[in-house]
Amino acid sequence: MRVDPARIKETGMRERTLEEWIGMAEEVFKAGTLQLLLTGGEAMLRPDFIEIYEAIARMGFLLVVYTNATLVTPEIMEVFRRYPPHKIGVTLYGAENATYERLCGMKDGFDRVKEGIERLHSLPSLLDLRTTLVQDNIEDLQKMRAYAKGILEDDAELHISRFVCKAVRNGVCHPEEVRLTPEENVQLNYPGVFAFHEKMEKGEVRLDLENLKKITFRHSLPKEGYLFSHCGAGVNEYAIDWAGRMMACELLSDGFTYPFEEGFEKAWERLPEVYPQSRVPEKCRDCPDAAFCDTCPANRLAETGDWFGCPDYACREAAYFHQLLKDMKIV
Amino acid sequence: MQDKMYKSNGGYVLREIAGEAVLVSIGSGVADFRGVVKLNPTAKCLWKGLMEGATAEKLARDLAEEFDVEPETAAGDVNNTLEMLLERGMITCE
Numbered sequence: 063m064r065v066d067p068a069r070i071k072e073t074g075m076r077e078r079t080l081e082e083w084i085g086m087a088e089e090v091f092k093a094g095t096l097q098l099l100l101t102g103g104e105a106m107l108r109p110d111f112i113e114i115y116e117a118i119a120r121m122g123f124l125l126v127v128y129t130n131a132t133l134v135t136p137e138i139m140e141v142f143r144r145y146p147p148h149k150i151g152v153t154l155y156g157a158e159n160a161t162y163e164r165l166c167g168m169k170d171g172f173d174r175v176k177e178g179i180e181r182l183h184s185l186p187s188l189l190d191l192r193t194t195l196v197q198d199n200i201e202d203l204q205k206m207r208a209y210a211k212g213i214l215e216d217d218a219e220l221h222i223s224r225f226v227c228k229a230v231r232n233g234v235c236h237p238e239e240v241r242l243t244p245e246e247n248v249q250l251n252y253p254g255v256f257a258f259h260e261k262m263e264k265g266e267v268r269l270d271l272e273n274l275k276k277i278t279f280r281h282s283l284p285k286e287g288y289l290f291s292h293c294g295a296g297v298n299e300y301a302i303d304w305a306g307r308m309m310a311c312e313l314l315s316d317g318f319t320y321p322f323e324e325g326f327e328k329a330w331e332r333l334p335e336v337y338p339q340s341r342v343p344e345k346c347r348d349c350p351d352a353a354f355c356d357t358c359p360a361n362r363l364a365e366t367g368d369w370f371g372c373p374d375y376a377c378r379e380a381a382y383f384h385q386l387l388k389d390m391k392i393v
Numbered sequence: 394m395q396d397k398m399y400k401s402n403g404g405y406v407l408r409e410i411a412g413e414a415v416l417v418s419i420g421s422g423v424a425d426f427r428g429v430v431k432l433n434p435t436a437k438c439l440w441k442g443l444m445e446g447a448t449a450e451k452l453a454r455d456l457a458e459e460f461d462v463e464p465e466t467a468a469g470d471v472n473n474t475l476e477m478l479l480e481r482g483m484i485t486c487e
Contacts, residue, residue: 094409094410094411096408096410096415096417096429119419119420120419120420121406121419122406122408122417122419123417124417124428124429144420145419145420145423146420146423146424147423148418148423148427148428149427186423186424186427187423187427188427
């Protein structure tokens with residue numbers, strides 16, 4: 063993760079202060095927000111993370127912290143012991159120091175992450191391990207899975223991010239240069255379908271009703287009406303970024319209200335109005351793969367700059383997924 | 394049981410979310426429970442009394458007054474609930 067301070071300066075935006083964040087937490091608390099997620103980037107990078115965290119933790123939210131676990135200091139652990147988050151999500155970027163060096167520029171990255179996770183694991187918080195897979199860390203997947211299995215409770219497994227989309231809100235990295243191919247991504251996200259397809263190709267299994275039950279896939283076509291009615295963004299959840307912009311979903315680069323300027327209540331009330339009404343994009347109307355497409359408005363916007371654009375990546379995913387099912391004579 | 398003071402242990406915050414009363418665990422409460430407890434109106438009344446600290450008798454009296462139930466019924470319900478809350482470490486008794 064790299065930040066370009068010059069670019070932030072150019073935008074004229076600024077990080078909100080400790081007092082501003084605590085004031086905003088009080089506002090959202092009064093308005094009835096139940097679950098609050100602190101995430102980044104990396105929230106622990108803020109020098110006043112402990113002060114912000116403690117003030118928020120005392121209020122009474124269901125508190126979730128997402129972190130890369132490299133900055134879990136004794137001071138942070140001290141406040142976490144007094145006020146444990148309900149859940150901590152740690153993102154793994156690999157299972158080897160060499161992978162962390164390649165991906166994050168941190169030579170002892172995995173050692174530091176393991177140390178951080180060990181500390182966090184001593185808390186009563188629910189621990190969740192997740193990863194974002196790209197070409198540079200895909201080889202570590204089995205090791206990451208094994209590591210997660212050894213740590214997580216109740217047979218929970220490593221969670222893999224469904225999408226790696228292009229950078230949003232002027233981010234300076236280029237995930238599209240390192241992400242998996244659409245076909246690899248389908249294989250990862252629908253392992254049951256892919257494994258079955260492989261076995262069928264080898265003649266090891268045949269399709270019958272019993273096998274069909276093991277295969278699940280999603281149909282998702284945009285519906286008319288509120289843009290995010292399929293996921294609840296802007297209906298029962300929102301995000302506020304480092305600069306204080308409110309948005310329905312953290313993946314958005316457009317469609318903001320300004321709670322620090324106009325007050326939380328007004329910003330929340332106004333939020334659905336800043337998005338266009340949903341409609342089925344022209345190209346999707348007659349697309350034979352549309353029923354197998356898993357994209358969403360946020361993803362369309364991030365990938366194409368258009369709320370109703372068709373990301374080439376998503377089209378390839380849908381076509382490949384459709385082909386797998388056709389090969390198996392399911393569709 | 395009559396003279397003892399019962400008090401919430403500070404591990405839960407009472408909140409109103411979309412018209413519903415809920416307890417959210419914080420601090421030491423998270424070690425016992427990582428979630429939300431939904432309260433019905435009588436439980437909410439009881440918890441409010443426990444936030445300040447009260448005897449079982451006072452809690453039962455308040456409940457009987459607010460919900461128009463027989464004092465004996467209220468006393469029985471309060472005692473059962475206090476026992477359950479003590480077992481779960483959600484309140485203290487002195």
